Amino acid sequence: MMSYLISFFYGICLLLSLIGWGKVLNHILFPNQRIDWGQRSAWGLAFSVLIGGILNATWTISQTTILFFLGLGLIYCLVDLINHRQLIINNILHLFQECRKDKVILAGIAIVSLLILIQYAGWLYTGRHNFANMVYADGFNTSDDYHGYLVFPHKMLQLGSMGSDPFSERRIVSLGGQSFLQALILSGLSDTNLNLIDPALPLIITVGLILGFFKENKVSTKRIVFTILFLLLIPLPKANTTSLMLPVALFVSLFRTLDSKEIERNHWAANACILALIAAAICALKSSLIPACVFLFATSYICYLISSESKQKVLFELVLTTVLVGVFLLPWMISMYQSSGTLLYPLLGKGYHASAYGITFKSGSTLLGTAKSAMRAFQGIYVFILIFLGCLSLSIRPWKFGNLPEEPSFSNRQAVLSMTIAAGLATIAVGVITENADPFRYSFSHLFPAILILIAVAMTDTGTLNKNGAANFFIAAVFCAGLAISYNWAITKQTYSAYVKNIEFGLTNPSLVTAKQKSQYVAIQESVPQGETVLTRLDAPFILDFKRNQIFLADWPGGASLPPGMPVFKGPEALANYLVSKSIRYIAYSSWSLNHPADVDTSGPGLSSWFRLQAKLSHDFRDNVRQLAKSRKKLYEDGENFVLDLGTKAISMGL
Template sequence: MGIRNVPVISEALYERLKEQGLLFPIVLLLAILSVIWSYLSSVGNLNFNIHDDYHAYLFFPSKLLQLGTLGIDPFSERRLISGLAGNSFLLAVGLVQMKWYFLHAIDWALGMLVFVYSITFIRIRASFKTEFLVKSCLVIGLVLFSIPAANITSNVMPMAIVFAIWAWLLGLIDAQNPNSSLGVKGGLVLGAMLASLLTLKSTLTPYAAISALLILVYLKCTLIASWKQFALFFSSFLLGSTLMLLPWMIDLFQSSGSFFYPLLGKGFHAAQYGYFHGATENFFSRRTIYSNIAAVFSPLGKSVFSISILLLLFLLLQLYRSRYQSRLIIFAALPLFSSILNCLIVGYAIGGYGAYRYVYFVGLASLIISIIASSFLIQKKAMAIVIYGICIFFLVRGAQDQVMHSSSLVAEIKRAWYNQNPISMVDQDRYRAASKAIPQDGNVLLRVAYPFLLKISPNVLVADYPGAASPPPGMPIGKGPEALRSYLLSHGVSYIVWDYQSQANFGKTQYGERLSPETHPWIRSEATLSFDFQENLENMRLSGKAMYESDGISIIDLR
């Protein structure tokens, strides 16, 4: 519907722009150029996480395309903990038409375009001049911000979904008869939209849960007077959520032993077996409590969240001073409250480790929708100063990020233009040869640098962080190669493909410092288990159990 109306909207916009003078076409051109530059730099980004992406997040979409299903991967920690595999399906769609090293086009580029489109065509309660300037500043700043992403999991697409959820609700509030949309259909839509966040990334769970609670309470207190109507809406909300999540949950349980990690069980995770240090272990110990609490609260000191806190306080002040349109003021505050509370919950759940990158994206989307929802207050001088001040910040911050990273972005775009594969031809040849040698008469476990480059058949499994996930009673740790061999055979694994030349890009020489007591407990546990597993593989290889060995890759026969 929106796409069909674009020509009409564009013609009307053109007529309005002519009435406003020269500034407006210049701002519009700058916004368009910023979006184009953002798209090019996203598509041209050839940087990938050599562990998360190469070992797991690129393997799963490749497996999906080659087999038509994700199947089971009981030895993959990322399969278990990162979400319900919705991101793998999105990346698989991209792989149909593009090479793997252009896959940032799916989340970073396409997600940003969807988000920009949503901002462009949502209605702001202000004059045309104000609406145009606010939207243009938000869009320009948004697309020019540097993205604090560490891997190729969904980050920007959830921003668009979060924005769409709150925008849909804002449309209901503005409607003349909102109750007509708050029946079964409305509940199904809201439930499915919030649940879709969980299919993409598990760290979005707190935000989705907080938002659901606040939205339901808000609707009951402001729009749904009848308890009977609310019960019907709530029931359909639960049904929509269940229908969205259930197939993914069953699939994850069959693969990794949990319907949804960790809320519905830890499944095959090593934490279940007692030899994996959780993220919050010793969080309140006397030695680290202050630094841990500081790490949890540190994202609130970043620009996006500090601005969110200031805007929330200002909205609460407006609510206290005047009851004028209090319903809209409260609604504008809800996304900010969800974002700030989510920041603290996620920060604690992951022990403060890299908390900012997990909460930044929904935080930014929440800030933008709150600005738009509160724009009706811009007629007040104080609110105008706040909103225009935030817009100026978006422009300055976006320009600053581009100045800092422009040279590296240009270099990346050039590499992409000349189709330069991030993986060397030597490594591609090594994996092409090993792929032809993979046996078909038993299950094969991969511990290699680039598992997605291998031919994937139904008998192929991956170990991204070996030992961090494994079927009961858990992979034996510190018990030597024979115990590991017996365990794997008991779970149907007959062969292991081992890239001993690169140590699967996780050698002790490069990452041995992760074993230090100062390292985050989760990271230290992953390193401890991976190094133990790899030492056992090397002992097996040197003992003459390899059935294939060439160019630094060995296929070990466990039988």
């Protein structure tokens, strides 16, 4: 119970720290405005990603530096709360008075508060996924997370940086912002608490952002409750610990920044700084988010350039914003180049990715196939809702370029239109890139915030130019929200049931690994000389001691490797000679990997060529290791794991 309470309040303190750092940015960039807490927490989140990139590039990440960083933000937030305590008390009293007058509002707020509490508490502790019957809130992915994503924050805390991992495909497709945010959790808690940083806290931040949006616009409390209920009743397509709700919060924050007439009146340099910071944070979280970010910026600045009377100001801001995005991403990009041979895959080079060596799932793709992938990307209820509400939104918000009405909610950047277009185009782009492998999961982080924004806009009354159109838009938004909730209602019920199970699980003070596993991994490393490099494909490599040995991850074998590329389909000796030539003499392997879900037969219909290729490469690596285990000396074996010395032949049983 005590560990659960500590985890609960650690998350609250982390949120307050983010709000504190957001307040620092508020004070520096917009000293004459008091930004709402939701926006400040999102800005603090983006700032944390920037700080993480600097610490990672300079190899200075540690538990001490992280707790010091979080402590400063927490202190600043608490001081600000004390200074504005009367305003906070007045707001609470006003809400209390309103609830006393309307029991429906009271019930709605109570339900919303309960659902937020259940989700937050349900994500505090999570365990392994049950692959046979996976519910989105079940826990960690024993493939993606155990083999890759859980390793990176541990390496940060042990080594000061993610360091080099040229054989990890998961390393090359993400700059590392998510890993640093996970390190914020591991600095005070454990692996079982990692979902606290995503999706638990970003969900609360998104609620705060929606409340801040409604505070700037005229809207009834009932409509506010309805919009937040929609947010809370949509199940998250969560399959691993990569970014899901973090980009949702940041995209909503970016929208609100673009949409704010107040911020637009500020100095263009301050605007450029905050826009670049949020955009860079989104791009640093996950590479699949970059298309949506690029499309959103391109569309909004085109609208801004056409609508604004001061073209020079817009161009100055555009140039500075673009430069600052590059500057904020540069520390992460330098680390990526040192590890994987590219500043940003695939935009700035393929680096050590398998595609650089001619191994690609798109080798036989055609223009017709690309067109089919684009068309398939536009299937699904959420894409329909985006297009439907996006078109209707034109009926209440000005879309003709030129001077806009002097309304606080109207911005020359056409943020609603820009967000809608960006989400649609990004859905196509991501669908084509991934061949629509699990398309909704990859598109959720830009598709859902766009829909949420459209529904929030439909709830507002401010600035409606067409009253009939506004009424129709509101009715359509209510219908679409109900449609989306009912469409996934069975999954929603299962997910909330999983939250309750997670709470029960967390009260037992669980661990992702057993004492037996820990002792086995100590023995695995002790069998290898200290300082030597080891290529691993183990079931839980994140519990290794990264200071003792240089550990390389073969998360998707052959998916990434040092030049000229890991030999595939050329037999075990070719693999052994290649690794030894790269000063990698030792392989640590787990029998779990021999029966890994990705190693089963995936030749059936309905699977993308991406998954087929990964399975073929995994099969080949598995077979090669099996053969090498017969011809090379085993330094360690416990029935579940073994370590091979590629430089020493096995002693023949016949001698």
